[in-house]
Amino acid sequence: MTRLLFWIALVILVVAAIRSKLRAAMARAQGPASGPAPASAGGESGAKAWRRVEDQSETMLCCAHCGIYFPASEAVRADGRDYCGTAHAREAHQQAR
Numbered sequence: 001m002t003r004l005l006f007w008i009a010l011v012i013l014v015v016a017a018i019r020s021k022l023r024a025a026m027a028r029a030q031g032p033a034s035g036p037a038p039a040s041a042g043g044e045s046g047a048k049a050w051r052r053v054e055d056q057s058e059t060m061l062c063c064a065h066c067g068i069y070f071p072a073s074e075a076v077r078a079d080g081r082d083y084c085g086t087a088h089a090r091e092a093h094q095q096a097r
Contacts, residue, residue: 065092 065088
C-alpha cells in the first residue's frame, strides 16, 4: 500500500514540475509586455511591476445621467459634463430644455 502511495505522490510531483516549466516557458515567449512580473522574495522587481501596472491605468469618470463609471477615453462631453454615450448626452440635453 505504501508503494502505491509513493508512486502516486511521485507522479503528482512530476506533473506539477512539468506544468510549472511549461507555464514559465510560455511566459517567457509572451515577453515582458504581457503583464507584471511576479514579485521576488526580496527584490525590487515586484515594485517595478506594480508601477508599470499603475502607468497603464486610466482615469474613470461618472456619467452625469446614469451614474455609471467608465474610462475617460470613452467620455462624451456635452454642456460641460461627462456622459457614457451619445444617447445619454442627448437625453440630458433634451431634459434640460
